[in-house]
Amino acid sequence: MTAAATGWVPVVCAAAAAALALPVRPALRRPAAAAAAPSVGWLHRHRLVWSLLAGIGAVVFVQGRAGPAAGMVAGIVCWVAIGRAEPADVRRRRDAVRRDLPHVVELFGATLRAGSAPAEGIALVCAALPGAAGDRLSGVASRLALGLDPVDVWSSLADDPQLARLGRTLSRAHATGAPVVASVERLAGDLARAARTETEERARAVGVKAALPLGLCLLPAFVLIGIVPLVVALLATLEL
Missing domain, CATH: 1.20.81 (Receptor-associated Protein)
Structure with a gap:
């Protein structure tokens, strides 16, 4: 990619960072409407910025003549995906x-x-x-x-x-x-019965989801204590 093509990328990234850092001024609404309407999350609030960043990243990654097309596709996909995502407040x-x-x-x-x-x-x-x-x-x-x-x-x-x-x-x-x-x-x-069942299912799911991280945490200790001494002893026996 030429220097002229890449020169605008830092400028756009800096502008996007500034847009994300600026506080968003809340729209003036009537009290009833403000209480009923759910707040928009930061992902939806900066939807355009994220789409532009996705497009720029695709252009930089793909490069060549296919870069602009890839950037347009990435921006559109990001825009649609964010639009379909459920806001956290909802x-x-x-x-x-x-x-x-x-x-x-x-x-x-x-x-x-x-x-x-x-x-x-x-x-x-x-x-x-x-x-x-x-x-x-x-x-x-x-x-x-x-x-x-x-x-x-x-x-x-x-x-x-x-x-x-x-x-x-x-x-x-x-x-x-x-x-x-x-x-x-x-x-x-x-x-009440459905709520108790859901709570029990969530409790069981926590145990299942915690099994893999705990296993990964214990794996190095198992290797160092159980496997490494056996390998060292086997190598010492072979050298003798």
Whole structure:
């Protein structure tokens, strides 16, 4: 690659480093929208910079006439891959909803057992257990408080991966006239068992994943203590 072609690479890299170092000014939004919108991670925030760096790296690596084409392909692939990656904030909120949901449903069942109406009970739960699950259910509580059809309100949760079971259970109970308390308590038991099973599976997975690093750590000691003395003794025997 010629000097003219490579001269701009340090300049672009320096500009990219400066762009990554500059603080990002938050956009001015209304308080409600700011609370509802998840924050964008640094990977998505600097999506263009990473794509440019990937393209530059491909150009420098490939060189020749195929360098620009390789850089364009690498930049596009990096742009698409980052766009499809799930932001860390979204993943954390999803995990928080899945972790809090058994407690939310259990407390909701307790309020229903105490005689509260579903609209009042879900509002009490959202106030008592603030968090990711409570934030998502606060809209349901507001719509129920306005007197909307409970079947339609609970059915609106069908598109939520974490709250779909709760929505289906409540909408089916209201549509068929089944006891709401029994349905909610049964769902709370199912969610609690699923949470315990998931915790046990994660604990077992930790042991399996830790086996390889521990084995690699013990391998040098095994070689030095078990194999090296045998090899030295064998060589000494052969020399004799």
